[in-house]
Amino acid sequence: MTVRYKLTLEYDGAGFIGWQRQAVGVSVQSALEDAALKFSGAEAATGAAGRTDTGVHALGMVAHIDLVRAYDPDTVRKALNFYMKPHPVAVLEASPAPEGFHARFSALERRYLYRIFNHPSPPVLDRHRVWWVSNPLDEAAMTQGAAHLIGHHDFSTFRAGDCQAKSPFKTLDDLCVERCGHEIHIRARSRSFLHRQVRNMVGTLKMVGEGRWQPDDVKKALIARARAAGGPTAPPQGLYFAGVSYEEG
Amino acid sequence: MTVRYKLTLEYDGAGFIGWQRQAVGVSVQSALEDAALKFSGAEAATGAAGRTDTGVHALGMVAHIDLVRAYDPDTVRKALNFYMKPHPVAVLEASPAPEGFHARFSALERRYLYRIFNHPSPPVLDRHRVWWVSNPLDEAAMTQGAAHLIGHHDFSTFRAGDCQAKSPFKTLDDLCVERCGHEIHIRARSRSFLHRQVRNMVGTLKMVGEGRWQPDDVKKALIARARAAGGPTAPPQGLYFAGVSYEEG
Numbered sequence: 001m002t003v004r005y006k007l008t009l010e011y012d013g014a015g016f017i018g019w020q021r022q023a024v025g026v027s028v029q030s031a032l033e034d035a036a037l038k039f040s041g042a043e044a045a046t047g048a049a050g051r052t053d054t055g056v057h058a059l060g061m062v063a064h065i066d067l068v069r070a071y072d073p074d075t076v077r078k079a080l081n082f083y084m085k086p087h088p089v090a091v092l093e094a095s096p097a098p099e100g101f102h103a104r105f106s107a108l109e110r111r112y113l114y115r116i117f118n119h120p121s122p123p124v125l126d127r128h129r130v131w132w133v134s135n136p137l138d139e140a141a142m143t144q145g146a147a148h149l150i151g152h153h154d155f156s157t158f159r160a161g162d163c164q165a166k167s168p169f170k171t172l173d174d175l176c177v178e179r180c181g182h183e184i185h186i187r188a189r190s191r192s193f194l195h196r197q198v199r200n201m202v203g204t205l206k207m208v209g210e211g212r213w214q215p216d217d218v219k220k221a222l223i224a225r226a227r228a229a230g231g232p233t234a235p236p237q238g239l240y241f242a243g244v245s246y247e248e249g
Numbered sequence: 250m251t252v253r254y255k256l257t258l259e260y261d262g263a264g265f266i267g268w269q270r271q272a273v274g275v276s277v278q279s280a281l282e283d284a285a286l287k288f289s290g291a292e293a294a295t296g297a298a299g300r301t302d303t304g305v306h307a308l309g310m311v312a313h314i315d316l317v318r319a320y321d322p323d324t325v326r327k328a329l330n331f332y333m334k335p336h337p338v339a340v341l342e343a344s345p346a347p348e349g350f351h352a353r354f355s356a357l358e359r360r361y362l363y364r365i366f367n368h369p370s371p372p373v374l375d376r377h378r379v380w381w382v383s384n385p386l387d388e389a390a391m392t393q394g395a396a397h398l399i400g401h402h403d404f405s406t407f408r409a410g411d412c413q414a415k416s417p418f419k420t421l422d423d424l425c426v427e428r429c430g431h432e433i434h435i436r437a438r439s440r441s442f443l444h445r446q447v448r449n450m451v452g453t454l455k456m457v458g459e460g461r462w463q464p465d466d467v468k469k470a471l472i473a474r475a476r477a478a479g480g481p482t483a484p485p486q487g488l489y490f491a492g493v494s495y496e497e498g
Binding site: 010011012057059074077081085088089090091092119120121122123124125127129 | 259260261306308323326330334337338339340341368369370371372373374376378
């Protein structure tokens with residue numbers, strides 16, 4: 001018998017080979033599981049709402065972890081943070097998981113944020129936190145382009161070649177583009193996403209923002225249902241897994 | 250004859266031994282002057298509004314640079330950014346300096362921001378950008394403590410031992426404490442500051458925020474006019490040189 005905890009994590013994607021444990025390299029999952037082993041003395045299985053790629057950050061990733069016995073949740077948070085200290089990751093909150101909770105399968109909605117730094121000079125303090133686009137971007141045109149993607153569609157155009165989802169159909173609940181000073185923020189909401197869907201949509205909207213594509217070209221790309229019809233993939237350092245929603249309980 | 254330009258710079262203090270050129274190590278000044286030499290083929294003298302310490306960041310440092318001939322200001326900005334690329338610093342703006350302009354001596358007001366991350370879990374994405382204080386801070390008490398420091402005073406209590414200013418008297422125009430989510434922001438405005446004055450004031454206000462000092466103890470510390478009467482020095486990674494004002498011209 002193990003006891004399941006729900007964890008909310010922040011991490012810097014530059015420090016990891018992504019969420020998922022692999023044969024070589026430090027993943028967020030391996031850092032978390034190794035810390036749990038040191039703390040509890042036993043192997044601890046984990047799962048996460050999203051399996052972020054190398055370089056992608058998280059502001060509020062939700063994971064579950066199965067520990068060999070019950071601890072005070074704040075002890076879990078502090079102990080995991082203590083043992084993960086060398087890595088750029090922290091547990092922000094820990095709580096006992098509700099009955100039947102699974103970080104991935106119980107998720108009702110996932111949210112991503114993409115930050116573009118749109119300024120003639122390069123970013124400095126946010127160098128590894130944004131995508132630098134020096135050409136002025138037209139956020140109104142990007143908003144028009146994004147509108148074509150909202151809804152239930154076959155997103156094959158925005159799907160990575162190695163995507164393991166059975167179907168290319170997803171329902172994109174929102175894709176909004178907003179200028180915040182020198183930054184363009186793109187926020188996406190969906191029950192789930194295809195592999196690299198957000199970065200592929202962002203790379204396409206950037207083409208629109210630069211005036212190289214018209215907003216309606218996004219619709220043409222979508223209905224082409226072929227990756228080659230879409231824009232380039234935006235780099236990972238601008239992408240943040242922002243949050244997840246679950247049913248209350 | 251040289252031509253003087255006014256530059257606005259952003260830099261990450263973690264990448265430098267501070268503003269000022271020294272015999273060993275990379276300073277912001279040496280990175281800037283080395284870039285100017287590569288670009289213009291001649292030595293270029295520089296000066297800055299503030300000589301920040303090792304580890305202190307700048308959001309908007311103003312410097313001047315004397316180049317051997319006149320260039321288009323945007324060429325100056327781009328060329329300096331190109332040659333400074335290995336270092337975490339960028340020229341945000343470059344313009345011809347007004348007649349008689351000196352980045353240090355013409356400054357009328359300097360502004361600093363200090364960021365405290367006040368959360369039980371450690372900062373991740375902002376790990377090198379904030380001071381982590383895990384105990385809850387009372388920002389209202391800190392504001393009361395700060396009020397004792399605003400105005401014209403002998404700031405010996407908040408002055409580093411190696412401060413080269415002739416007088417310990419300064420006029421602090423503002424010192425405001427504000428909670429922004431999980432952060433406490435402390436903003437200071439003055440014509441000029443003593444060496445480490447902001448970090449020493451912040452370290453003192455943190456004692457008040459934790460309830461270890463009463464707000465009135467800040468006044469007692471001030472009138473003691475001795476560094477030993479003040480709180481500890483806050484670490485450099487939370488401090489940002491935020492901006493400078495000059496007379497229009």
